[in-house]
Amino acid sequence: MIEPVVDATFLDAHPEAVVADVRWYLDGRDGLAAFEAGHLPGALWVDLEGALAAHDRPATEGRHPFPTPEAFAAAMGALGIGDDSLVVAYDDAGGMTAGRLVTMLRMLGCDAAVLDGGLTVWTSEGRSVVDGPAPAPTPAVFTPRPWPTDRLADADETLAQAAAGGAVLDARAAERFTGEVALIDPRPGHVPGARNAPWASVLGPDGRMKSPDELRRHYAALGADEGQAIAYCGSGVSACMNVLAMERAGLTPPRLYVASWSGWSSDPDRPAELGPHR
Numbered sequence: 001m002i003e004p005v006v007d008a009t010f011l012d013a014h015p016e017a018v019v020a021d022v023r024w025y026l027d028g029r030d031g032l033a034a035f036e037a038g039h040l041p042g043a044l045w046v047d048l049e050g051a052l053a054a055h056d057r058p059a060t061e062g063r064h065p066f067p068t069p070e071a072f073a074a075a076m077g078a079l080g081i082g083d084d085s086l087v088v089a090y091d092d093a094g095g096m097t098a099g100r101l102v103t104m105l106r107m108l109g110c111d112a113a114v115l116d117g118g119l120t121v122w123t124s125e126g127r128s129v130v131d132g133p134a135p136a137p138t139p140a141v142f143t144p145r146p147w148p149t150d151r152l153a154d155a156d157e158t159l160a161q162a163a164a165g166g167a168v169l170d171a172r173a174a175e176r177f178t179g180e181v182a183l184i185d186p187r188p189g190h191v192p193g194a195r196n197a198p199w200a201s202v203l204g205p206d207g208r209m210k211s212p213d214e215l216r217r218h219y220a221a222l223g224a225d226e227g228q229a230i231a232y233c234g235s236g237v238s239a240c241m242n243v244l245a246m247e248r249a250g251l252t253p254p255r256l257y258v259a260s261w262s263g264w265s266s267d268p269d270r271p272a273e274l275g276p277h278r
Contacts, residue, residue, distance in 0.1 A: 062263030121205030162193030189272035
């Protein structure tokens with residue numbers, strides 16, 4: 001399998017790659033409009049809400065539960081992503097949303113990576129973008145495969161790991177982790193015992209992902225460099241940056257608690273911890 005993060009020279013060397021634009025915004029901005037205003041040549045737009053999430057589930061499964069294997073396979077095939085496709089995904093936030101597609105594909109054994117630095121670094125290097133809609137893709141065959149249980153965690157497993165002192169990493173910004181800001185979640189706070197590992201902290205000042213050595217030091221400081229951590233965020237999207245960064249660092253990729261805080265906080269019987277990790 002290819003590395004989880006690749007640069008533009010990788011794309012130069014792999015013209016066969018399916019380039020996926022996965023722009024999506026928590027503040028409600030239109031990802032498709034952003035795509036049509038300017039995207040990488042040959043890119044297709046992936047609708048996070050439509051292709052990478054289900055919407056017929058209980059609130060305790062969060063805002064962006066995984067679709068069924070059949071629904072995911074149908075969405076990928078319709079986009080022209082097949083069983084043997086090489087996929088490079090990007091966004092304009094350093095991989096925060098593109099990482100969701102890449103993580104889902106890699107969980108299933110597919111070759112997929114985030115474009116390091118995304119659209120921002122691409123344009124800063126003087127590379128071209130095009131506007132307008134994407135051309136109609138040629139449908140492909142993507143075989144449905146079950147989501148691997150060893151890469152996913154549920155609420156009970158997440159609480160048990162944190163209670164036992166294991167690493168449970170919350171990828172939200174500090175003010176959401178501590179409960180100062182609740183945004184769109186039902187309740188403020190975090191899973192008791194979780195550690196704050198904001199997704200943006202895996203990026204360097206240039207917007208590219210930090211080196212493997214830097215990432216190893218980052219996760220060691222969080223006590224997440226041994227064993228298998230559990231990663232979560234608001235709705236199972238930005239947490240994927242910790243999944244991919246830990247893999248880039250040569251660490252065991254964490255299990256993803258997909259429901260994340262949006263699902264956890266929807267259950268009034270589940271405890272919420274406020275303030276920093278103790």
